[in-house]
Amino acid sequence: MEPLALGLSLVIDPFNLLLIVGGVIIGVLVGALPGLSSPMAIALLIPFTISLGPIPAISMMAALYCAGTFGGSITAILINAPGAPPAAATALDGYPMAQRGEAGRALGLATFSSVSGGIISLVIFLVATPVLADIALKFTPPEYFALSVFALSMLASISGRSSLRNLIAGAVGVLISTIGVHLVTGVERFTFDVPELTDGVHFVPVLIGLFATAELLNQSQSLDVHYRRIRAKVVKLPGVTDLKRVWPTILRSSGLGTFIGILPAEGATVAAIMGYNEARRWSKNKEEFGKGCPEGIAGPEAANNAATGGAMVPTLALGIPGSATTALILAALIMHGIRPGPHLMQNTPEFIYAIFGAMVIANLTFLVFGLVGARFFAQITLIPRTILWPAVLAFSIIGSYAHSSSFFDVWVMLIAGIVGFFMRRHGFGPAPLIMGLILGRIVEETFSQSMILYDNNFLAMLERPIVIFFFVLTILSLVGPLVMAIHEDRKSRRLTATEYGE
Amino acid sequence: MAEPAEHEWAQDERRQGASRPPLVDRTDTLLAAVIITLCGLLFYVTSTFEEVSALLSQNIRPETFPRIVLAIIAALALAMPFEHKLLKKRFNKIRKTRGTAIPRVTWLTLLLLLVASIGAPYFGTVLTIFLICVALPLLWHERRIFLVLAFATIFTAAVTFVFGVILKVYFEPGLLGLGLF
Numbered sequence: 096m097e098p099l100a101l102g103l104s105l106v107i108d109p110f111n112l113l114l115i116v117g118g119v120i121i122g123v124l125v126g127a128l129p130g131l132s133s134p135m136a137i138a139l140l141i142p143f144t145i146s147l148g149p150i151p152a153i154s155m156m157a158a159l160y161c162a163g164t165f166g167g168s169i170t171a172i173l174i175n176a177p178g179a180p181p182a183a184a185t186a187l188d189g190y191p192m193a194q195r196g197e198a199g200r201a202l203g204l205a206t207f208s209s210v211s212g213g214i215i216s217l218v219i220f221l222v223a224t225p226v227l228a229d230i231a232l233k234f235t236p237p238e239y240f241a242l243s244v245f246a247l248s249m250l251a252s253i254s255g256r257s258s259l260r261n262l263i264a265g266a267v268g269v270l271i272s273t274i275g276v277h278l279v280t281g282v283e284r285f286t287f288d289v290p291e292l293t294d295g296v297h298f299v300p301v302l303i304g305l306f307a308t309a310e311l312l313n314q315s316q317s318l319d320v321h322y323r324r325i326r327a328k329v330v331k332l333p334g335v336t337d338l339k340r341v342w343p344t345i346l347r348s349s350g351l352g353t354f355i356g357i358l359p360a361e362g363a364t365v366a367a368i369m370g371y372n373e374a375r376r377w378s379k380n381k382e383e384f385g386k387g388c389p390e391g392i393a394g395p396e397a398a399n400n401a402a403t404g405g406a407m408v409p410t411l412a413l414g415i416p417g418s419a420t421t422a423l424i425l426a427a428l429i430m431h432g433i434r435p436g437p438h439l440m441q442n443t444p445e446f447i448y449a450i451f452g453a454m455v456i457a458n459l460t461f462l463v464f465g466l467v468g469a470r471f472f473a474q475i476t477l478i479p480r481t482i483l484w485p486a487v488l489a490f491s492i493i494g495s496y497a498h499s500s501s502f503f504d505v506w507v508m509l510i511a512g513i514v515g516f517f518m519r520r521h522g523f524g525p526a527p528l529i530m531g532l533i534l535g536r537i538v539e540e541t542f543s544q545s546m547i548l549y550d551n552n553f554l555a556m557l558e559r560p561i562v563i564f565f566f567v568l569t570i571l572s573l574v575g576p577l578v579m580a581i582h583e584d585r586k587s588r589r590l591t592a593t594e595y596g597e
Numbered sequence: 598m599a600e601p602a603e604h605e606w607a608q609d610e611r612r613q614g615a616s617r618p619p620l621v622d623r624t625d626t627l628l629a630a631v632i633i634t635l636c637g638l639l640f641y642v643t644s645t646f647e648e649v650s651a652l653l654s655q656n657i658r659p660e661t662f663p664r665i666v667l668a669i670i671a672a673l674a675l676a677m678p679f680e681h682k683l684l685k686k687r688f689n690k691i692r693k694t695r696g697t698a699i700p701r702v703t704w705l706t707l708l709l710l711l712v713a714s715i716g717a718p719y720f721g722t723v724l725t726i727f728l729i730c731v732a733l734p735l736l737w738h739e740r741r742i743f744l745v746l747a748f749a750t751i752f753t754a755a756v757t758f759v760f761g762v763i764l765k766v767y768f769e770p771g772l773l774g775l776g777l778f
Contacts, residue, residue: 142760270663270667270670280649281649282649282659284660481739482734482744482748485748488710488713488729489726492713493760496717496722497760505714506714509711509714512710520694520695542662543657543662583683
């Protein structure tokens with residue numbers, strides 16, 4: 096109990112609390128604005144946190160992560176444009192409810208479900224992190240290698256338009272991570288005589304380029320899009336009738352969301368979609384879905400926020416990111432000189448408990464902001480894009496530059512942004528590339544260590560049961576989407592055949 | 598009788614067209630070719646890595662891992678041209694996104710990004726931020742000049758204060774000599 100008390104005492108420092116509240120405000124704003132996202136905000140926030148200690152810096156990012164996931168629901172409900180991808184499912188029932196003149200009820204349901212999902216997942220985080228770290232302490236390099244390969248293979252099933260493209264993007268990220276000096280031999284790789292590449296490509300400019308600059312170019316394509324906003328007079332907590340109706344959905348979605356969050360690479364978007372589907376599947380009022388059903392709001396909102404707590408478990412206990420946003424938090428941890436993994440739990444458990452405390456405070460803070468300030472946060476959609484996005488661009492340039500006061504990083508950001516923009520046009524997402532970039536170093540390091548341990552005999556690794564277990568999971572996660580696609584294809588063929596009377 | 602027969606034939610063609618799209622997607626084939634060519638080039642680059650003794654490298658050669666990754670990327674890219682056969686619904690979204698022409702304003706934004714990034718060392722950090730805050734809104738058809746100038750001035754001052762004064766980031770003085778330290 097002592098580390099828990101110490102961790103919580105570290106986080107309730109007034110300066111930390113201020114940063115957490117700041118993180119929540121930025122998170123809700125960013126989440127609410129269509130186009131801006133939590134990963135982008137964290138990428139832009141990293142340079143600001145350079146001078147902070149690791150606990151305040153990560154607390155602020157964790158708060159932003161939780162609040163950003165919730166913030167998306169505000170615009171999903173009021174303007175039918177999810178501010179963030181995890182809120183897309185919320186719009187399906189949130190907007191119709193708002194159209195009926197019950198915007199306050201919809202926002203209240205979303206806020207309550209989000210906070211409940213977040214808190215439930217944090218309780219699981221508190222219990223699961225030490226257990227998982229304890230198991231991981233027994234891992235040797237082959238187990239870690241197999242685990243990180245499994246995490247990469249999960250890119251096949253994260254949300255996106257194509258599993259194949261996710262995998263290619265992930266592998267490209269791994270390849271980028273090999274730029275620079277090889278740790279075992281000291282040989283320079285892919286540096287092309289550019290001195291700045293000797294240390295490898297810095298994370299921050301790549302993150303900013305892929306998430307912010309690419310999105311800026313994307314936004315420039317839709318300058319004529321205007322949103323119609325529904326006004327919410329008062330946001331109210333769900334009443335007894337609503338609570339009775341949605342609590343099983345909240346509990347179910349929270350468990351599901353936490354589990355999906357814990358799975359490497361799977362994030363809040365997948366959790367929200369599954370939360371919505373499960374809410375519909377278990378509901379007695381299926382016909383109400385899509386027309387403003389309370390469960391249709393509670394399901395995805397509880398699940399997507401539960402995924403935030405879940406995703407922190409593998410990030411902190413194993414050093415394997417649970418989602419794209421936690422991949423950025425992982426990069427920030429490394430920048431602050433902290434190596435996440437089982438030893439973090441063993442040596443400085445108070446750090447993990449401080450993050451837990453920060454996330455609990457963040458959830459409670461956005462409960463207040465959600466109830467009191469949702470309608471004010473919705474006003475930010477009135478900020479003209481012609482002012483908002485130049486500010487994002489300026490932050491992108493200064494953020495990339497500030498990292499090492501080098502314009503080379505600005506050029507890296509620019510290249511990443513242009514590549515990211517064209518990647519998106521062809522169905523490649525930025526999140527898998529980031530996951531690959533972050534995991535690449537772990538994969539290569541553990542691969543090299545395993546090869547040294549087993550005298551270059553790859554098959555000898557398969558004598559270890561945990562390695563086999565992770566490799567089997569890898570095969571399943573690679574084959575799963577393929578089988579699903581074949582199944583979908585057959586189903587659509589059958590439908591086409593029926594349509595033509597065959 | 599000829600007309601209904603033709604109609605049936607057209608229906609049949611439509612049905613076959615709906616269930617049998619071409620084997621490969623042309624854009625994806627081109628994309629895969631580009632990716633595989635790049636992989637080939639980078640594979641060649643790995644052969645130019647410095648040689649190290651087996652003792653120093655402990656049998657882990659610096660080119661081994663990148664080569665494995667390149668081979669994986671190339672193998673995955675080989676499947677790309679056929680992917681549209683399996684992902685019909687989702688592939689339509691990809692087709693729609695990339696089928697839309699990139700508007701002129703996006704190309705101009707890209708050009709502005711290039712000019713700002715390449716010119717930043719010469720303009721200096723503060724002036725670059727100010728110019729972006731003025732140029733991008735105007736490029737995106739914002740015609741409220743006073744709003745743009747007010748935003749650019751306040752935003753540049755705020756960013757300079759936060760990064761330059763609080764976070765002590767070194768600002769390149771550039772043309773106007775607007776350095777802070």
